[in-house]
Every structure is written in C-alpha cells, then in structure tokens.
Amino acid sequence: MKVIVAGAGPVGLTAALTLHRLGVDVTVLEAGDALATESRASTFHPPSLEMLADLGVLDALLTQGLVSPRFQYRERGGGIIAELDMSLLAGDTPYPFRLQCEQSKLTRLLLPLLPPGTVRFGQRVDRVTQDGTGVTVNDTVRGDWLVGADGANSVVRRSLFGDAFEGITYPDRFLVGSTDEDLTALLPGIAEVNYLFDPVEWLVVLRTPDHWRVLLPTPPDTPDDVERARLPERLLGVADPGRPWRIAHTTLYRVHQRVAESFRVGRVVLAGDAAHINNPLGGMGMNSGIHDAVLLAGAIANGDDDAVTATATARRDVARNYVQKTTHNNWEKLRAGGASAYADELRALAADPVAARAYLLRSSMIASLREVSA
Numbered sequence: 001m002k003v004i005v006a007g008a009g010p011v012g013l014t015a016a017l018t019l020h021r022l023g024v025d026v027t028v029l030e031a032g033d034a035l036a037t038e039s040r041a042s043t044f045h046p047p048s049l050e051m052l053a054d055l056g057v058l059d060a061l062l063t064q065g066l067v068s069p070r071f072q073y074r075e076r077g078g079g080i081i082a083e084l085d086m087s088l089l090a091g092d093t094p095y096p097f098r099l100q101c102e103q104s105k106l107t108r109l110l111l112p113l114l115p116p117g118t119v120r121f122g123q124r125v126d127r128v129t130q131d132g133t134g135v136t137v138n139d140t141v142r143g144d145w146l147v148g149a150d151g152a153n154s155v156v157r158r159s160l161f162g163d164a165f166e167g168i169t170y171p172d173r174f175l176v177g178s179t180d181e182d183l184t185a186l187l188p189g190i191a192e193v194n195y196l197f198d199p200v201e202w203l204v205v206l207r208t209p210d211h212w213r214v215l216l217p218t219p220p221d222t223p224d225d226v227e228r229a230r231l232p233e234r235l236l237g238v239a240d241p242g243r244p245w246r247i248a249h250t251t252l253y254r255v256h257q258r259v260a261e262s263f264r265v266g267r268v269v270l271a272g273d274a275a276h277i278n279n280p281l282g283g284m285g286m287n288s289g290i291h292d293a294v295l296l297a298g299a300i301a302n303g304d305d306d307a308v309t310a311t312a313t314a315r316r317d318v319a320r321n322y323v324q325k326t327t328h329n330n331w332e333k334l335r336a337g338g339a340s341a342y343a344d345e346l347r348a349l350a351a352d353p354v355a356a357r358a359y360l361l362r363s364s365m366i367a368s369l370r371e372v373s374a
Contacts, residue, residue, distance in 0.1 A: 004143035011272030012149035013110040015293035022301035031124035043283030049095040065101030068192035076198035082346035088357040128159035154274035167258030175218040178211040180246040186239035202334040264312035276319035281330035
C-alpha cells in the first residue's frame with residue numbers, strides 16, 4: 001500500500017508517521033520549501049499527548065514546552081474568578097495537563113522520524129484525480145490513498161467540493177500580540193492559560209516557551225495597519241509596566257467555523273484544517289487535527305474500507321457537534337462580558353471536584369474520543 005499525504009504541518013506529518021509506523025509506504029507533498037516556522041497553535045491537550053507518546057515524540061516535546069496543570073478565568077484588571085486544576089484528570093489520562101508549545105516545534109521532531117526523502121518540499125498539490133483503485137496527484141504521483149492535510153485553503157478539498165466549505169465567519173478579527181514581557185510580574189498569580197472577561201473587550205492571555213501571547217477581538221473593517229498601530233495602547237490596558245510593551249510580533253486574522261461536506265470521498269480523506277476550521281478559543285483546532293490524522297491513518301493502514309468510512313464519519317461528527325459547539329460557546333461566553341451569572345457558575349464549578357472533572361473531560365477533548373465514567 002502507498003499513501004500520499006498533502007501537507008507537512010503537524011497534521012500531515014502526524015498522519016505520515018502513523019502510517020510509516022504501521023508499515024505503510026508514505027510520500028508527503030509540501031508546497032513550502034521547508035517546514036513552516038510561524039507561531040500558530042500552541043496548546044496540546046491530554047489525548048494528543050497520549051497519541052504523540054505512542055509515536056515516540058512526546059518526551060522530546062515535553063523538554064521544549066511548558067507543562068500547564070491549571071488555567072484561569074479572570075476579571076480584566078481584577079482577580080481570579082475561577083481556576084481549574086487539571087490534576088482532577090489524573091485517573092483519566094497519564095498527562096493531566098496542557099502542554100504549551102508551538103506547533104513548529106512538533107513538526108521539527110516528527111520530520112527526522114520519517115525515512116529520508118519521504119517529504120518532498122516545494123511540491124504543491126495542484127491537481128487530484130482518482131479512480132476505483134487509487135489517486136493520482138499532479139499527474140505524476142500515484143497512491144492507493146490521499147490524505148488531504150493541506151490547510152484551510154486546501155487544494156485537495158477544493159478538488160472534491162469546489163469552493164463549498166459550509167459555516168460562518170465571525171464578525172470580529174482576532175489580533176494576537178506576542179511579547180517578551182514577564183507577565184507573571186505584571187499580573188501576579190497568572191496561569192499559563194487565561195481567559196479574561198471585560199464588559200467592553202475580552203481577551204485571552206497564554207504563555208508559550210518563547211513568548212506570552214495576548215489575543216484581542218478587533219473590529220472587522222478597520223485597516224490592518226491602524227489596528228496594529230493601536231496594539232501598544234491596548235496592551236497597556238491589560239497591564240501597565242510604566243512604558244510601552246516589548247512586542248515581538250503580531251498576527252491579525254479573520255476567524256471561521258467551517259466543515260467540509262464529507263471527510264471521505266472515494267480514495268481521498270481530509271484531516272485538520274483541510275476538513276474543518278474553528279475559532280482558537282479552547283485550543284481545539286490543531287488537537288482535533290492530530291486526532292483526525294492518527295485515527296484516519298490507522299483505519300487506512302488496517303485495510304478495512306468500511307472502517308475508513310466509519311472513522312471519517314465519526315471525525316466529521318466530532319468536528320461539528322463537539323469542537324465547533326465548544327469553541328463557539330467559548331466565544332459567546334467571553335463576549336458576554338463576564339456576566340455575573342456566568343461568573344457565579346464558574347466559581348461553583350471550580351469549587352465542585354465532580355463538576356470540575358466533568359468540565360475538564362470536555363475541555364481537554366478526552367470526552368470527544370472515549371466514554372468516561374462519572
């Protein structure tokens with residue numbers, strides 16, 4: 001069996017390594033000339049850590065990341081509303097924490113574990129055709145299967161469905177500023193992951209090994225350069241060090257919730273952003289993509305056609321009814337400005353270990369993959 005993977009991001013390389021470890025011949029086609037280095041997703045949830053442990057990369061990833069056993073809901077300019085302790089999941093996973101680590105660190109660990117020449121850089125997927133026995137890419141590369149992991153603008157998805165990608169675009173853009181400031185000094189007691197409520201402007205503050213990141217909602221129609229110029233003033237509203245913040249870099253982007261019509265068509269399956277995209281609140285995008293990659297690759301390697309269909313159907317159901325609902329609910333709660341009723345709900349949640357564990361099972365994505373007892 002030979003499988004082609006489109007895309008050498010964390011999803012594509014995870015799929016490739018899973019297939020390789022199961023004895024499948026893999027070729028990865030990557031449009032870029034090298035692995036991407038952009039600072040994108042940075043939170044790994046427990047089930048993803050379990051899968052990466054099975055692939056033999058977790059120990060190395062742990063040395064490069066930050067273990068985050070807790071996360072907080074806070075009032076902007078005020079104290080902690082609620083703190084959730086992931087050690088409550090110690091009986092449910094060997095990794096009861098989030099790992100804060102940029103996705104580019106994972107891809108640099110995955111690549112050397114594949115046979116030399118597996119990844120072909122500078123090879124953009126432009127054309128996909130298939131028949132009853134396999135798939136041909138760019139009229140030259142032939143395989144039994146194609147895994148489309150080529151991102152939100154996936155050529156593979158477009159080859160199947162054209163421009164159709166059902167969903168919504170959020171009214172606000174998201175502006176992310178990465179900073180070298182020591183926010184533990186500016187915001188005492190802050191966790192590695194924090195959701196801050198404010199009646200006017202909610203925000204997310206999270207830590208990575210290299211920077212702190214601050215995510216702010218931004219009007220939809222203002223010029224990008226205007227919003228980037230406003231960032232220093234907005235950051236002073238988060239915490240004031242008595243001078244402008246040191247800003248390492250900024251990213252401004254539109255946010256969508258979309259899902260492909262199907263995750264399998266013939267000999268082609270879709271995974272990660274090629275199959276579904278969602279807002280980043282909760283850190284579920286890359287993680288659900290990793291889950292797609294491992295489960296779909298495993299089904300393909302097993303050679304059971306019905307299992308591939310069942311897995312693709314199940315992964316689409318998770319994307320629609322779990323990931324998208326959870327991340328959209330996170331957005332609605334934050335933009336509500338921390339209404340007192342929700343703040344009281346969070347305080348009660350943090351004070352009740354049984355309810356907190358049930359909540360953590362959902363937010364950590366454990367509940368999206370397996371049944372767990374109360």
